[in-house]
Amino acid sequence: MRKIISILVRNHPGVLSHVAGLFTRRAYNIESIAAGETENPDVTRITITVSGDEVIFEQVTKQLRKLIDVIRVRDLKYAESITRELVLLTIYAGMEKRQEVIMIANAFGASVVDIAERTITLEFVGNQRKIDTILHALEAFKIKELARTGIVALPLESQIEQHETML
Amino acid sequence: MTSTKKTGAQIIIQSLIDAGVEHIFGFPGGAVIPIYDVLYDAPLKHILTRHEQGAVHAADGYARATGRVGVCLATSGPGATNLVTGLSTAHMDSVPLVAITGQVPVAMIGNDSFQEADIYGITIPVTKYNYLVKHIEDLQRVIKEAFYIAQTGRPGPVLVDIPKDIQTAKVRPKKIGPVHLPGYLSLGKGHPKQIKAILQAIKNAHRPVIYAGGGIVTSGASEELRKFIQKTQIPVTTTLMGKGVYPENKPLALGMLGMHGTKYANYAIYESDLIIAMGVRFDDRVVGNLAQFAPMAKIIHMDIDPAEIGKRMAVDIPIVGDLKTILCLINQKIQIQVRKSWIKQVEKLKQENPLIFEETGSLKPQFIIKTLSEITKGEIIITTDVGQHQMWTALYYHTTEPRRFISSGGAGTMGYGFPAAIGATVGRPDMPVVAITGDGSFQMCIQELATARTYNLPVKIFILNNGYLGMVRQWQELFYDRRYSFTNLEFNPDFCKVAEGYEIPSIRVTEAKEVRDAIDKALNIDGPVLVDFYIDKEENVIPMIPPGGGQTGFIGEGETYA
Numbered sequence: 266m267r268k269i270i271s272i273l274v275r276n277h278p279g280v281l282s283h284v285a286g287l288f289t290r291r292a293y294n295i296e297s298i299a300a301g302e303t304e305n306p307d308v309t310r311i312t313i314t315v316s317g318d319e320v321i322f323e324q325v326t327k328q329l330r331k332l333i334d335v336i337r338v339r340d341l342k343y344a345e346s347i348t349r350e351l352v353l354l355t356i357y358a359g360m361e362k363r364q365e366v367i368m369i370a371n372a373f374g375a376s377v378v379d380i381a382e383r384t385i386t387l388e389f390v391g392n393q394r395k396i397d398t399i400l401h402a403l404e405a406f407k408i409k410e411l412a413r414t415g416i417v418a419l420p421l422e423s424q425i426e427q428h429e430t431m432l
Numbered sequence: 433m434t435s436t437k438k439t440g441a442q443i444i445i446q447s448l449i450d451a452g453v454e455h456i457f458g459f460p461g462g463a464v465i466p467i468y469d470v471l472y473d474a475p476l477k478h479i480l481t482r483h484e485q486g487a488v489h490a491a492d493g494y495a496r497a498t499g500r501v502g503v504c505l506a507t508s509g510p511g512a513t514n515l516v517t518g519l520s521t522a523h524m525d526s527v528p529l530v531a532i533t534g535q536v537p538v539a540m541i542g543n544d545s546f547q548e549a550d551i552y553g554i555t556i557p558v559t560k561y562n563y564l565v566k567h568i569e570d571l572q573r574v575i576k577e578a579f580y581i582a583q584t585g586r587p588g589p590v591l592v593d594i595p596k597d598i599q600t601a602k603v604r605p606k607k608i609g610p611v612h613l614p615g616y617l618s619l620g621k622g623h624p625k626q627i628k629a630i631l632q633a634i635k636n637a638h639r640p641v642i643y644a645g646g647g648i649v650t651s652g653a654s655e656e657l658r659k660f661i662q663k664t665q666i667p668v669t670t671t672l673m674g675k676g677v678y679p680e681n682k683p684l685a686l687g688m689l690g691m692h693g694t695k696y697a698n699y700a701i702y703e704s705d706l707i708i709a710m711g712v713r714f715d716d717r718v719v720g721n722l723a724q725f726a727p728m729a730k731i732i733h734m735d736i737d738p739a740e741i742g743k744r745m746a747v748d749i750p751i752v753g754d755l756k757t758i759l760c761l762i763n764q765k766i767q768i769q770v771r772k773s774w775i776k777q778v779e780k781l782k783q784e785n786p787l788i789f790e791e792t793g794s795l796k797p798q799f800i801i802k803t804l805s806e807i808t809k810g811e812i813i814i815t816t817d818v819g820q821h822q823m824w825t826a827l828y829y830h831t832t833e834p835r836r837f838i839s840s841g842g843a844g845t846m847g848y849g850f851p852a853a854i855g856a857t858v859g860r861p862d863m864p865v866v867a868i869t870g871d872g873s874f875q876m877c878i879q880e881l882a883t884a885r886t887y888n889l890p891v892k893i894f895i896l897n898n899g900y901l902g903m904v905r906q907w908q909e910l911f912y913d914r915r916y917s918f919t920n921l922e923f924n925p926d927f928c929k930v931a932e933g934y935e936i937p938s939i940r941v942t943e944a945k946e947v948r949d950a951i952d953k954a955l956n957i958d959g960p961v962l963v964d965f966y967i968d969k970e971e972n973v974i975p976m977i978p979p980g981g982g983q984t985g986f987i988g989e990g991e992t993y994a
């Protein structure tokens with residue numbers, strides 16, 4: 266099972282070490298981690314995608330809450346949150362294949378950000394499903410390089426229920 | 433504070449004084465000379481140990497004996513890394529410490545400078561929190577926070593790493609406000625709904641058992657626990673960390689449970705229909721096999737740390753909060769109970785499965801500890817090292833008050849016991865302190881004999897000398913076909929001669945009939961004493977449940993109990 270945890274932490278140089286260190290020490294698996302400032306420069310939001318069962322997940326959130334730098338931990342349910350990831354993808358596509366790639370990109374709302382003699386670089390943003398779909402559609406092309414930001418997420422305010430884990 | 437400028441070092445020492453610190457255990461070096469310069473005539477007592485590990489364990493023993501924050505000080509690089517084992521030891525047992533380390537100047541950090549070590553990075557997993565101070569303006573706040581964090585909630589060690597140029601820079605001290613840490617300590621006080629559920633469960637229970645641990649000590653909840661037991665007549669077993677929360681010589685006390693616990697404690701757990709776990713963590717040395725732990729029982733788990741709930745054991749009624757507060761609430765509401773048949777059954781378990789050892793001609797460690805327990809009535813402070821001697825002490829010494837049995841439980845750190853005893857005597861000069869150690873463990877911090885001598889600290893060192901790394905040898909005997917691979921300490925120094933070198937009086941005991949006199953004599957000598965007990969070399973710690981075993985699966989008995 267995969268879960269998204271959104272945590273607000275005090276913004277200082279050691280905070281990422283403390284958070285990442287917790288995952289190493291307790292042997293939890295991080296699938297992705299994305300960090301950036303919030304509207305308050307003293308506060309950073311870290312969005313972590315973890316995999317594991319319900320018991321592990323509960324431990325992760327509890328242990329995260331214990332970290333001194335952590336201000337707030339939120340379990341973001343997929344259905345009640347908006348999730349986005351940015352992908353940069355460079356694929357091998359010479360002259361003859363360019364049109365095909367551009368067509369696929371257009372169909373999925375990806376944009377072309379660079380074209381070189383033998384490669385094309387695409388940029389696309391979306392939730393996991395959308396990203397998986399685009400990557401699938403481009404499977405025929407050999408990837409030169411791929412960079413993903415990791416998932417960022419916020420609760421969908423329109424879905425009033427924000428499941429805060431208790432305790 | 434006045435508004436004249438002060439150096440960082442002056443601010444550090446003033447902040448310690450403001451935090452109520454009276455004693456610091458430390459060892460100097462280049463990166464802390466400015467701090468030591470201020471210490472030279474500060475109104476603080478500094479105890480110079482002979483190794484940083486001695487300093488941090490002493491600070492830990494001081495904290496456990498007094499309930500106050502222990503403080504240690506070390507230089508950068510190797511000085512700081514020598515603290516790591518001690519920090520981990522304190523962290524595992526939730527002991528409040530503040531460790532201050534010197535660091536190379538800010539501008540030199542990251543250059544592999546002389547005596548640079550990333551102690552901030554190194555200690556993240558073994559501290560409750562840590563700091564690297566890069567701006568002198570932060571210093572006052574950081575030290576104040578460090579003390580606050582170390583002793584609030586579930587306590588733990590906090591490290592503050594301070595570069596040398598921060599120690600020498602000058603700033604005008606400010607008045608600092610209360611600690612502000614958003615998100616920290618949103619602690620439960622015991623949910624009323626859960627309190628109700630607990631009261632109901634206790635009312636319904638026929639065979640309840642209390643399983644109490646270090647959390648009771650930390651919370652200062654021993655008095656409340658005693659009231660609770662008096663009202664409910666529920667038998668109590670404790671962990672190593674919980675020894676003394678209830679007097680172990682009372683009829684309702686079952687002693688320690690777990691791998692080397694008493695049989696009757698483990699059997700009572702097995703038979704129970706309600707386990708009331710207080711300030712414990714279902715550690716694997718207590719609960720080898722989770723499925724076979726109290727199979728017929730409902731489990732109540734009280735702890736200050738929500739992350740302990742459900743970490744290892746699925747529980748029926750969790751309650752999060754300060755144990756003293758919770759027990760106080762329960763005591764207000766609970767009714768007097770009588771449990772004649774269960775108490776009878778427990779008494780029978782005790783009678784039928786007593787702690788026994790063969791009292792043959794050779795000197796038995798159990799006999800020594802039992803005699804010590806009798807002579808002192810379980811009222812002095814005992815520290816232990818790690819190994820067989822630790823378990824014999826846990827079993828045969830009947831501790832009567834909390835903070836009087838001091839031992840490295842979670843980490844199991846050999847070398848802890850003697851420096852911890854030094855710290856305990858510094859913190860409690862009014863109490864006799866005996867360090868029970870092994871011939872192996874003692875040699876891991878033996879250099880602290882110099883500290884005991886220098887300050888004439890009345891630590892009584894009792895070595896249970898078996899010539900072996902006994903506990904490991906026992907495992908090899910039982911599980912590795914008696915292949916004693918590197919557990920025979922073929923050469924040990926003559927510990928009495930070593931003591932003599934440090935100008936510390938010593939006694940050698942080789943026969944049972946000398947034990948009582950030796951203990952009496954040692955306790956009555958002013959200052960440090962070493963007693964070297966030549967014990968039976970291959971004596972084992974019994975009872976024993978092999979690792980991963982169920983609560984009734986004692987070695988040598990098969991699964992006969994049912």
Ligand SMILES: Cc1ncc(C[n+]2csc(CCOP(=O)(O)OP(=O)(O)O)c2C)c(N)n1
Pocket residue numbers: 817818819820821822844845846847869870871872873874896898900901902903904
């Ligand atoms: C620092 C450290 N190293 C290794 C161990 C593993 N260990 C546990 S008990 C033990 C034997 C201790 O020997 P001794 O102090 O003589 O005590 P005894 O068991 O003989 O009473 C060892 C080596 C440990 N607990 N701590």
Ligand SMILES: [Mg+2]
Pocket residue numbers: 819870871872896897898899900901902
């Ligand atoms: Mg030994």
